[in-house]
Amino acid sequence: MTNREDNKAGIIGLTVTGLAWGAVLAEAGVSVLATDMDEEVLNGCLEEGEMPGVEPGLEALATAQLASGNLTLCPNTRRVIRECPVIFITAMVPPDEEDRPSLRFVEAAVRQVAGQAPEDRVIAVKAPVALGSTERLQQSVDAILSDREDGPERIVVTAVPELYDDGQMVRSMAADGPLIIGCDGEIPEALAAICAALDPQGRRTRRCSPREAELAVFAEAGRLAAELAWKNEMAALCGHLEVDGDAVAGLLKGQRRVRSRLVENRPLSLGYGGSRLPREVREWAALAGDAGLSDSLAEAFDAQNARHGEAAGRWLEAALAQSLAGVDDPVVAVVGASSSPGTDDLRETPAVEILKALAAPAAEKAEASGEGVDVKPFRLYVPWGMDQMKWRLFKEREVFTFCDTAVEATRDADALIVLGSWPGGSGILMPSLKKRMRGRLILDAAALFSREKAEKLGFEYRRLFQK
Numbered sequence: 001m002t003n004r005e006d007n008k009a010g011i012i013g014l015t016v017t018g019l020a021w022g023a024v025l026a027e028a029g030v031s032v033l034a035t036d037m038d039e040e041v042l043n044g045c046l047e048e049g050e051m052p053g054v055e056p057g058l059e060a061l062a063t064a065q066l067a068s069g070n071l072t073l074c075p076n077t078r079r080v081i082r083e084c085p086v087i088f089i090t091a092m093v094p095p096d097e098e099d100r101p102s103l104r105f106v107e108a109a110v111r112q113v114a115g116q117a118p119e120d121r122v123i124a125v126k127a128p129v130a131l132g133s134t135e136r137l138q139q140s141v142d143a144i145l146s147d148r149e150d151g152p153e154r155i156v157v158t159a160v161p162e163l164y165d166d167g168q169m170v171r172s173m174a175a176d177g178p179l180i181i182g183c184d185g186e187i188p189e190a191l192a193a194i195c196a197a198l199d200p201q202g203r204r205t206r207r208c209s210p211r212e213a214e215l216a217v218f219a220e221a222g223r224l225a226a227e228l229a230w231k232n233e234m235a236a237l238c239g240h241l242e243v244d245g246d247a248v249a250g251l252l253k254g255q256r257r258v259r260s261r262l263v264e265n266r267p268l269s270l271g272y273g274g275s276r277l278p279r280e281v282r283e284w285a286a287l288a289g290d291a292g293l294s295d296s297l298a299e300a301f302d303a304q305n306a307r308h309g310e311a312a313g314r315w316l317e318a319a320l321a322q323s324l325a326g327v328d329d330p331v332v333a334v335v336g337a338s339s340s341p342g343t344d345d346l347r348e349t350p351a352v353e354i355l356k357a358l359a360a361p362a363a364e365k366a367e368a369s370g371e372g373v374d375v376k377p378f379r380l381y382v383p384w385g386m387d388q389m390k391w392r393l394f395k396e397r398e399v400f401t402f403c404d405t406a407v408e409a410t411r412d413a414d415a416l417i418v419l420g421s422w423p424g425g426s427g428i429l430m431p432s433l434k435k436r437m438r439g440r441l442i443l444d445a446a447a448l449f450s451r452e453k454a455e456k457l458g459f460e461y462r463r464l465f466q467k
Helices: 016-027 039-047 058-068 077-083 104-116 133-147 169-176 189-198 210-241 245-253 256-264 277-290 297-323 350-369 386-392 394-399 406-410 431-436 451-456
Strands: 008-012 031-035 071-073 086-089 121-125 155-159 179-182 205-208 332-335 378-381 400-402 415-418 441-444 460-463
Touching (some): 016 058, 016 071, 016 086, 016 169, 016 189, 031 077, 039 071, 058 169, 077 104, 086 189, 104 121, 104 133, 104 155, 121 133, 133 155, 133 210, 179 189, 205 210, 210 277, 210 297, 277 297, 297 441, 332 406, 350 378, 350 394, 386 394, 386 400, 394 400, 406 431, 451 460
Parallel strands (some): 008 086, 031 071, 121 155, 179 205, 332 378, 415 441, 441 460
8 A cells, every 4th residue: 555645646626537536546545635726616525515426436435535534625726736746637628619628727727836836746637638738738837937936847747638437437547447647758756656556567557648648538539439329320220120229239249359359459550341341331331221320320430441541542652752752663562461460351451452552653654665664663472362462453463573471572672561460470570671671661551560679670660640
C-alpha cells in the first residue's frame, strides 16, 4: 500500500469523472484533495452531500473514502494547488459555438495552477479535450511562469484521459481500463507514483504522446458508436424478417473472443478484403436495403473500406514520387499482400488494386512501345498466394518480377513497400536488408516493422498516412 503522506493528488472538477477518480485513487492509497471552481457545485457536495451524478458503485465508494479521511473535499482551491504535486483537471468540457470541445473551464483551472503553484507541479488533464489542447495548455503555463518573479521552475501538462466507460466507470478506473499517460518523454516521477498505486505491475499503464492520448478518446467513442449502431440495425432487421434478435445475438456471443483477436491484433492497414468478409458485409447490407433500412450501416462501412484503400494507394504513390524523384530506372520491392495475416486469400484484397494502380503508368508505357522495359520497376514477394498474384496482375506482368524470396525482391531496391503482414515477416528487417538495398526508403502500409528498429538501422521509415 502506498504511503499517503508521500503520495498526494489533487482534483479540480467535481464531475462524476472527478469524484470517481478521486475515490478510486483514495482507495488505492493516495491522499486526495478534491475541489471545484464552481461554488454552487462545491457547496452542494460539501454541505448537502450531493453526488454530481449517478454511476454504479460511486456513491458507496466515495462515501467510504470520505468517511475514512482518505478523500477530502476541499473548499479552498489554493490549498489543493499548494499541497498536491499532481493535480488532475476533471472540469466540464462544454461544446463551443461550432459544437467542438471548449477549453474554457479546463484552461481556467490550468491557469490558476500555473499562477499559484509554489513548487514544480504535474497537471494531468483528465477531461476529453480537443486535439492539440495539451500542447496549447503547456504554452499557456510556460507563458505564465515566465512572468512570475518567484515560483516553480517547471509545470508539466500531461493528458491522462478516461476512455468512454459510463456505467462501468469505477470498475474501469480501479482495475479494468488502461491508464493512458500522454506526455513528452518519461512519465513525471510524481505521476508515475500515482500510476504505481493503481497499477503496481505496470500492466495497465500506457505511455504515449499527448496528441495520441487526446485522439484515443474520440477514436474509442467512434468505435463504440459503430458497434451500438450495428446492434440497433440488427434489432430492426431481425424485426422486419421476423427473426428472434435475442437468439441471433446469443449465437454471436461465443465468437466475441475470436473477433477480438481478429480486430485487436490486426494492425492499422489498407483495409479488409478476402473472399468472405466483403461479400458477407454486402449481403448484410442487401438484407437491410430489402427491409427499407436504406442508410445501411454495413453499406456505409463497405464504401468506407473502398475509400480507405484508394487513399492508401494515393499515399503510396505520392511518397514514392517524392522520394524517388531524380532516380533513374528506380526499382521498388513489394512484400506481402493478404489483408488477413497468415492466409493466402487475395480476393478483393486492397493490395492488388493498389499494385495495379502503381504499375499502370509503367505498364501502359511498355505496351505502347511494344518493346517492354529494360528494368522491371517492381519486384514482388508474397509468402503465400504467388500463383494468384501472377494471374491477378496478368495485364501488368511486364513491369513485375515475381520473386521466390524476400531477399531476391529487395536486392538493389531503391524502396521497399510493405502491403501485408504474415507470421515471421518482421524478420526481414535486419542489417542485411540495409546492405542489400540500394535505397533507404520503407513505406510500411501494414505496420509490419518496428519504427524504432528501422530508424536505428538507418532507414527512412514511414507508416501508412504517417511520416
